[in-house]
Amino acid sequence: MEYVSPNETIxxxxxxxxxxxxxxxxxxxxxxxxxPRQNQRTGSEKWIIEDTILLPDNIEILVDNAHLVLxxxxxxxxxxxxxxxxxxxx
Numbered sequence: 001m002e003y004v005s006p007n008e009t010i011x012x013x014x015x016x017x018x019x020x021x022x023x024x025x026x027x028x029x030x031x032x033x034x035x036p037r038q039n040q041r042t043g044s045e046k047w048i049i050e051d052t053i054l055l056p057d058n059i060e061i062l063v064d065n066a067h068l069v070l071x072x073x074x075x076x077x078x079x080x081x082x083x084x085x086x087x088x089x090x
Contacts, residue, residue, distance in 0.1 A: 002030050003025070003030060003034045003062070004032070004033050005021060005033070005035070006021040006033070006047075007038070008024070009023075011041075013048075014041060014042070014047040015052075015053050017041055018049075018053050021033045022056070022061075026059065031059050032060040035047060035061065035064060036064050036066060037067070039066075046068075047068045048069055048070075048071050049069065051076065052078065052079070053080075054080055054082040055080065057083075
């Protein structure tokens with residue numbers, strides 16, 4: 001089964017890496033992102049989320065034994081619909 005991993009779209013933060021994987025999955029029509037246990041960006045088994053990850057419709061996110069945590073001092077939703085706060089989100 002095909003999917004995109006945030007380890008393929010490494011960016012400056014873990015949430016940006018995941019967001020880029022989501023964008024790539026949508027653009028390629030794969031529509032599936034798998035977040036693995038090992039985070040290649042940091043070399044750890046944690047994915048630290050500093051900003052809300054926006055999800056488009058028709059996307060599948062699989063957290064494959066991964067440990068996602070909010071960054072210290074961060075009080076946000078980890079995931080939200082990309083239409084949140086727009087006319088489409090009403």
